[in-house]
Amino acid sequence: MNTSTAQTTQRLADAGIFGPGSEELALYESRLTRYFEREYQRLEAEPVSLEDLGISTAEGPVMEETEALMDSHYDEKPEFFASFLDKHYQAYSMAYYGDTPSEIRASTASLEQAQKAKFELITERAGIVGHERIFNIGCGFGSLETYLLEHYPNLEITGITPSKVQVAYLRQRMQDPDDPLGSGRFNLIYGMFNRQLVNTLRAFSYDMVFSVGTMEHSSNMREINALTKKILVINGTSFHHFITSMQAIPQFLDPTKTKIGLYFPGGRVWPHDEFARHTEHFDLAGHWFVNGLNYWRTLDEWHHRFWNNIPGLYGPVFDTDAIAHWNNYFSLCKAVFAPQDGNFYGNSHYLFKLRS
Ligand SMILES: C[S@@+](CC[C@H](N)C(=O)[O-])C[C@H]1O[C@@H](n2cnc3c(N)ncnc32)[C@H](O)[C@@H]1O
Numbered sequence: 103m104n105t106s107t108a109q110t111t112q113r114l115a116d117a118g119i120f121g122p123g124s125e126e127l128a129l130y131e132s133r134l135t136r137y138f139e140r141e142y143q144r145l146e147a148e149p150v151s152l153e154d155l156g157i158s159t160a161e162g163p164v165m166e167e168t169e170a171l172m173d174s175h176y177d178e179k180p181e182f183f184a185s186f187l188d189k190h191y192q193a194y195s196m197a198y199y200g201d202t203p204s205e206i207r208a209s210t211a212s213l214e215q216a217q218k219a220k221f222e223l224i225t226e227r228a229g230i231v232g233h234e235r236i237f238n239i240g241c242g243f244g245s246l247e248t249y250l251l252e253h254y255p256n257l258e259i260t261g262i263t264p265s266k267v268q269v270a271y272l273r274q275r276m277q278d279p280d281d282p283l284g285s286g287r288f289n290l291i292y293g294m295f296n297r298q299l300v301n302t303l304r305a306f307s308y309d310m311v312f313s314v315g316t317m318e319h320s321s322n323m324r325e326i327n328a329l330t331k332k333i334l335v336i337n338g339t340s341f342h343h344f345i346t347s348m349q350a351i352p353q354f355l356d357p358t359k360t361k362i363g364l365y366f367p368g369g370r371v372w373p374h375d376e377f378a379r380h381t382e383h384f385d386l387a388g389h390w391f392v393n394g395l396n397y398w399r400t401l402d403e404w405h406h407r408f409w410n411n412i413p414g415l416y417g418p419v420f421d422t423d424a425i426a427h428w429n430n431y432f433s434l435c436k437a438v439f440a441p442q443d444g445n446f447y448g449n450s451h452y453l454f455k456l457r458s
Contacts, residue, residue: 106413114416119426121409122402127433134437141351142446149349152376157355159376160324166357166368168264168294171319174367176265181419182428183243183267185411186404192271193217193245195315195343196397196449203443206395213403216396221249224314227388227451228341232257234309237333239295240316244272244283251282260308262291262299300329308333310340317344318369323380331383331456338456340384346374346450348391365431374450384454394439394448401439405432 111121120126152159187194197216199209211219224246232254238246241261250257263269269292275283276290293299311330320326330340347354354371357363362371378389408415408428416425439447 107410110413110416114412114422114425117422117426119422119429121412121429122406123409131433131437134433135440138438138447139441142347142349142441145349145351146446150352152350152355152373155350155352155355159321159372159380162321164296164322164325164329165294165319166321166370168319168368170367171369172265175365176263177267178428179419180267180271181415182408185415186407187243188213188217190214191217191221191245191248192243193220194242195245196220196345196392197400197403198223198392199396199399201393203393203395203445206393206399206444209399213400213407216400217245218249221246224312224341224343224451225250225253227390228310228312228339228453230254230257230310234258235307236260237303237308237311238262239311239313240319241268241272241290242315243268244275244288246312246314247288248282251285251287258287258289260289260291262293262295264292264294266292295329297325297329300332303333305332306335309335309338311338312341314343315345317342317377318366318371321368321370323372323377324382327380327383327454330454334456336456336458339387340452340454340456342377342452342454343392343449345371345397345448346376346391347371347447348374348445351447361434365434371447377450377452381454384456386452387455388451388453390451392449392451393444394446395444397448398436398439398444401432401436405429405436408432 183194197213198220199206199211199216233256236250236257236259238259238261241247241263244261247259247261250259269290272283272290275281276288278284311334317326350373351371353359354362357367357369362369374391378386441447
């Protein structure tokens with residue numbers, strides 16, 4: 103540790119804030135993890151359904167509390183995201199280290215390699231051949247776009263995001279003809295995905311619709327599929343990747359009840375089987391659970407990178423409260439993915455094919 107890092111971490115320790123590698127944080131995270139371990143065991147023993155909870159995923163707003171979500175999360179200072187995301191893709195979703203807990207633990211992949219492995223897995227499961235026109239809901243900093251445009255010279259992709267921080271970053275990259283995002287095969291929409299937006303798009307414009315790490319912000323899955331249908335070609339497909347739990351976790355379905363809502367206003371964690379039920383217009387062609395230790399490792403890597411960049415963040419970018427806020431975010435998220443060896447809380451993949 104260099105002098106500046108040591109001085110900064112000491113000032114933060116004096117304020118009761120500890121980073122990865124400290125005994126204090128390890129103890130805090132292990133207690134949090136034990137709490138969620140007990141919660142998941144209880145829910146496995148006595149599952150509750152969405153019907154029991156009076157929750158429907160066929161009504162309500164298509165995306166939840168987008169403006170509050172941008173303010174509290176996605177429009178946070180760009181230096182924050184730059185401090186921890188991988189440098190190549192800037193992916194803000196789970197990286198993929200392996201299928202089983204032992205593979206994930208034993209993996210020697212870097213964050214960048216594991217993010218690439220995630221895109222390889224998604225591409226294979228979605229059945230991309232390379233000449234598709236794709237619509238990506240919630241494109242973040244263009245991670246999926248970067249991967250696909252680098253690998254498939256005939257593919258075109260449109261990304262949508264309501265985040266001004268993400269849009270500013272993407273627009274800058276689009277100026278560079280050497281950047282995959284500046285290739286002319288990337289189109290950016292600054293806005294929210296909803297019916298109004300879809301009404302401005304041409305029917306039959308896309309072969310595939312994707313989302314990666316975005317449907318946590320939706321509560322009306324029927325409407326997601328109804329809107330997707332409007333822009334897809336005949337026999338088009340959609341592929342979605344997002345955080346799920348094997349059984350419903352009641353407190354994670356009400357963002358006013360937990361800290362999830364503090365970091366992600368309107369955010370919810372849906373049971374693995376829920377989206378798969380929405381087959382009004384589509385056939386379900388594939389449905390997978392991805393072990394949650396993948397996200398635990400991703401978050402742990404992000405947490406270390408954030409903490410290694412603390413001297414540049416603390417003072418110039420963030421005050422003490424903001425450092426505590428985001429430091430706690432990484433710990434909290436790690437603690438929800440770690441229990442049950444990642445078998446209860448992870449990510450799901452859904453591949454839908456439009457019925458003709
Ligand atoms: C966790 S990030 C994932 C980003 C990216 N897909 C990735 O994997 O790197 C979620 C994305 O959903 C976007 N989002 C949230 N609400 C949205 C809405 N109403 N319409 C479209 N995108 C939305 C956010 O701006 C962000 O880009």
